[in-house]
Amino acid sequence: MSLTVDSDLNIKVKAPLFVSEEQIDSFVKKNEKWIKDRIDRITEMNKSLSLKPVTAPFIGEDIAIRRWDKRKTALSGGELYIRDDEPEKERAAIIRWYRDQAENLLNKRTAYWSEKIGDHPEKIRVSSARKRWGSCSSTGTVSYSWRLITAPASCIDYVIIHELCHIRNMDHSPEFWARVRTWCPEYEKQKKILENCSKKLMKEGWM
Ligand SMILES: [Zn+2]
Structure with a gap:
């Protein structure tokens, strides 16, 4: 049952x-x-x-939200400016902003780690996945959830390293984890922090 x-x-x-x-x-x-x-x-x-969001988690920090009459969503002086609107519309605007930031940062960090690890993805995608932070397809496409941009930088790097290591090892074998550990020695810690990030996103209405 x-x-x-x-x-x-x-x-x-x-x-x-x-x-x-x-x-x-x-x-x-x-x-x-x-x-x-x-x-x-x-x-x-x-x-x-x-409820209208009060803060937006961004690279491990809670950014205060301020409202203005412009259409644009922009980070200024460590605060996120959004157009004053209905709660769902405000969230949608912030999510569009998150996606832009995710595209930008995740592309850069993936390029950085690809060079170090020596494996390059065929394609990089930003998705809306809720249940996973990232994934790697057998054709070498690495996908990240835009939600990853809310996690601390060390966790973002861990997910990137994890997915890049899948280009050579499509499984979670001891060999795979040994390679992840080479580039991210504290990956167990990052995994735990990511679990808490999920709970926080859920609680704050970002899931
Ligand atoms: Zn994996």
């Missing part, structure tokens, strides 16, 4: 036909705490989405 709670807080149980109603009831009862936590988390997320 499986349980899901969707963004409108509908609770759904999936069960095979032979399962009785009592069994379903007791399954739901047993998972009461999980359901409650899930509802709390979704409510929190919906709330943060309907």
Whole structure:
């Protein structure tokens, strides 16, 4: 049996036909705490989405957001200026800005690490992936989620190194990790920080 709670807080149980109603009831009862936590988390997320963002995470820092009447989104004096608008439109404008920054920085850093490692991607792409920071296809296309630009610089470098090492090793074999460690000795630490970055993005309505 499986349980899901969707963004409108509908609770759904999936069960095979032979399962009785009592069994379903007791399954739901047993998972009461999980359901409650899930509802709390979704409510929190919906709330943060309907609010105007106060800060925007950018290369490991929380940048304060200021509003002006120009269309342009721009970083100035360590603050991010956006057009005063409805919350979703403001977020969309910031995400467009994130994508531009991601294209620029990730291309540069990938070129830097490609030279060092000696493997060059066929193509670099910036995606909207939520569940992964980066990926590498068998044809040598390296993709990064624009969300990677919100993480600290050391984590950005780790993801780039990870994906570039996949050009030669398409698996997560000990040999692959040994090569990652050569260029990023503290990769375990970066992985942990990235997990927290995901949680923070979720909490602040950027997922
Ligand atoms: Zn990998």
